[in-house]
Amino acid sequence: MSRRRRRERVIITGINGNLGRRLARRLHRSCSVIGIDRRPARDLPKDVEFHQLDLRRRKTENIFRTARADAVVHLHIMHDPRATQEEAHGLNISATTKVLEFCAHYNIPKVVLLSSADVYGPVPHNNQFLDEQSPLLGASDFGDIRSLIELDMLASTFFWRYPSIETVILRPVHILGGVSNAASNYLRMKRPWTLMGFDPMVQVIHVEDVVAALALALKPGVKGIYNIVGPGEVPLSAIMKELGRHTLSIPVPLAKAALKLFWRFKLASFPAPELDHIRYICMVDGSRAKAELGFAPEFALQETIRAVEDYWR
Amino acid sequence: MPVDSLTGDVREKVDAWLESLLEPNLRDNLDVLCPSRNDYGYDPFGFNPDYLKYLLPFATLLYRKYFRAEVFGIERVPEQGRVLLIANHSGQIPFDGLMIGVSMLVDRTPPRMLRSMVERWLPTLPFLSYLFPRWGQIVGTPENCRMLLEQEGAILVFPEGVRGSNKTFDKRYQLQEFGSGFMRLALEHRVPIVPVAVIGGEEQIVSLWNAEKVGRLVGMPALPIGPGLLFGPLGMVTPLPTKYRIYYGEPMYFHGESDDDDRAISEKVDEVKRVLDLMIHDGLQQRNGIFT
Numbered sequence: 001m002s003r004r005r006r007r008e009r010v011i012i013t014g015i016n017g018n019l020g021r022r023l024a025r026r027l028h029r030s031c032s033v034i035g036i037d038r039r040p041a042r043d044l045p046k047d048v049e050f051h052q053l054d055l056r057r058r059k060t061e062n063i064f065r066t067a068r069a070d071a072v073v074h075l076h077i078m079h080d081p082r083a084t085q086e087e088a089h090g091l092n093i094s095a096t097t098k099v100l101e102f103c104a105h106y107n108i109p110k111v112v113l114l115s116s117a118d119v120y121g122p123v124p125h126n127n128q129f130l131d132e133q134s135p136l137l138g139a140s141d142f143g144d145i146r147s148l149i150e151l152d153m154l155a156s157t158f159f160w161r162y163p164s165i166e167t168v169i170l171r172p173v174h175i176l177g178g179v180s181n182a183a184s185n186y187l188r189m190k191r192p193w194t195l196m197g198f199d200p201m202v203q204v205i206h207v208e209d210v211v212a213a214l215a216l217a218l219k220p221g222v223k224g225i226y227n228i229v230g231p232g233e234v235p236l237s238a239i240m241k242e243l244g245r246h247t248l249s250i251p252v253p254l255a256k257a258a259l260k261l262f263w264r265f266k267l268a269s270f271p272a273p274e275l276d277h278i279r280y281i282c283m284v285d286g287s288r289a290k291a292e293l294g295f296a297p298e299f300a301l302q303e304t305i306r307a308v309e310d311y312w313r
Numbered sequence: 314m315p316v317d318s319l320t321g322d323v324r325e326k327v328d329a330w331l332e333s334l335l336e337p338n339l340r341d342n343l344d345v346l347c348p349s350r351n352d353y354g355y356d357p358f359g360f361n362p363d364y365l366k367y368l369l370p371f372a373t374l375l376y377r378k379y380f381r382a383e384v385f386g387i388e389r390v391p392e393q394g395r396v397l398l399i400a401n402h403s404g405q406i407p408f409d410g411l412m413i414g415v416s417m418l419v420d421r422t423p424p425r426m427l428r429s430m431v432e433r434w435l436p437t438l439p440f441l442s443y444l445f446p447r448w449g450q451i452v453g454t455p456e457n458c459r460m461l462l463e464q465e466g467a468i469l470v471f472p473e474g475v476r477g478s479n480k481t482f483d484k485r486y487q488l489q490e491f492g493s494g495f496m497r498l499a500l501e502h503r504v505p506i507v508p509v510a511v512i513g514g515e516e517q518i519v520s521l522w523n524a525e526k527v528g529r530l531v532g533m534p535a536l537p538i539g540p541g542l543l544f545g546p547l548g549m550v551t552p553l554p555t556k557y558r559i560y561y562g563e564p565m566y567f568h569g570e571s572d573d574d575d576r577a578i579s580e581k582v583d584e585v586k587r588v589l590d591l592m593i594h595d596g597l598q599q600r601n602g603i604f605t
Contacts, residue, residue: 124433124434124436124437125433125434125436125452125454126452127452127454127456127457128357128358128451128452128454128456128457128460129357129456129460195439196439197438197439197440197441197442197443198439198442198443199442199443200442200443201355201357201358201359201446232351232352232357233351233355233357233359234351234353234355235355235359235443238353238355242353251439252439280436281436300352301351301352301353302352
């Protein structure tokens with residue numbers, strides 16, 4: 001027994017999210033999973049050691065100190081555009097800072113962080129496919145994604161400051177499937193708006209493929225920033241057609257004004273600057289993840305798009 | 314819903330009609346034009362040959378009947394493999410690009426799809442922002458060009474950019490300053506360069522003055538002012554039926570380092586420019602009139 005290699009121990013923060021739970025299910029047979037989340041445990045595998053905790057609390061440090069973890073997957077990142085700046089900032093930045101601090105202090109050899117391809121930003125003169133070195137322009141006129149960009153940069157700095165720790169930042173394209181995020185919620189609308197005269201190419205990925213990429217990022221030796229792309233690129237209109245949505249095509253100035261108003265009166269769940277995502281391209285080049293992680297999406301394009309209808313909460 | 318099925322029916326009929334207008338040589342070769350289509354019919358840049366039927370019937374009409382285009386040496390463009398076509402730019406509105414593209418599709422067997430590098434402000438224009446990509450045209454960034462060359466594409470570049478297309482009438486057929494990006498790409502990817510001279514584009518819309526600064530205010534790279542304005546603003550976008558002559562030159566091969574200093578690169582660029590200048594000169598000598 002003692003000659004067998006010790007089981008790898010992985011801490012997952014935000015384990016009760018749609019991604020965290022899936023990752024726990026994928027990993028729990030091969031590793032010991034320790035989960036931390038503010039929300040109560042739900043449908044987690046029995047052998048997961050779960051702590052209901054805010055990451056910023058003192059007790060969290062105890063877990064990091066005693067766990068002797070081999071890796072941390074930090075998924076506890078809030079993407080709620082309705083949250084106030086302070087709330088989002090408090091949770092995202094300070095919690096991430098804490099997690100990174102603990103990793104450095106208790107010599108956890110690997111930390112994986114999930115960012116998003118949105119950090120590059122939908123900008124009209126974007127290259128068709130942006131690589132990992134492209135500037136993060138996502139925040140130029142949209143405040144909420146700023147905290148995600150800050151977080152991404154926080155992790156990049158950490159990567160340089162602690163070369164002995166393998167820091168991995170994944171930037172997946174729009175995640176579809178049993179998840180609740182801006183892209184999926186938009187595609188679930190009965191009559192989604194589109195912008196008249198605009199039909200950008202978009203990239204989507206199935207949530208299970210993202211989970212697979214997270215698992216691959218745990219491989220020893222892997223470090224750095226990786227764009228994670230799905231099975232291909234399609235125009236937004238082709239996705240709408242596949243899902244049988246009847247879209248409402250609105251001229252840009254009108255859509256902007258209306259959404260601004262609706263947002264203010266809490267009638268819309270998207271702030272106006274997000275319209276750029278259905279106006280300009282923001283697509284990424286995933287060749288690095290393919291070459292270095294050996295990542296290839298399992299779900300085909302049609303399956304991925306249809307997964308929007310999957311059960312979620 | 315009945316309304317939906319009705320509009321669906323009409324649409325199908327229109328599509329079928331437009332498809333029947335395509336030249337047979339092309340209709341059967343649509344799939345060949347775009348080898349990397351996915352299940353939904355699109356390539357990574359958003360090109361979908363099915364959309365060509367909304368453009369080509371009209372473009373071919375312009376090409377054959379309106380501009381009465383004549384093509385010389387089109388067989389010099391390699392049948393396959395990466396290639397850069399370098400052409401002079403003229404005529405305020407890029408009909409020259411369209412005519413070169415059409416010539417490669419209708420006057421060449423087998424047809425070859427040209428991808429051209431378009432202005433970076435195109436994605437901000439409604440409708441054109443997605444129609445151009447559907448027709449295989451891409452935003453002109455070096456990265457995009459590099460990717461298409463790696464996929465063995467044929468790419469049309471106007472190294473003069475708006476400097477060429479928006480020049481005033483007194484500068485007609487004088488090549489303006491060339492950008493050097495195409496040469497670096499050609500060296501890096503060992504791409505042959507085919508010079509293309511277009512005669513007839515300069516006279517299609519006459520510009521006497523470029524009110525560039527006013528144009529910038531409304532987000533356009535140029536604002537030509539010319540006699541066409543006597544017929545209202547449409548006068549400046551309607552081309553005269555000049556006769557187009559398109560000359561394809563012998564492929565040129567260059568060797569060297571792509572990250573050489575500017576002087577070494579610009580020497581090579583000048584060589585292309587010289588050849589193109591000669592071709593334009595010869596083309597002008599050969600024609601008897603602007604409209605004949």
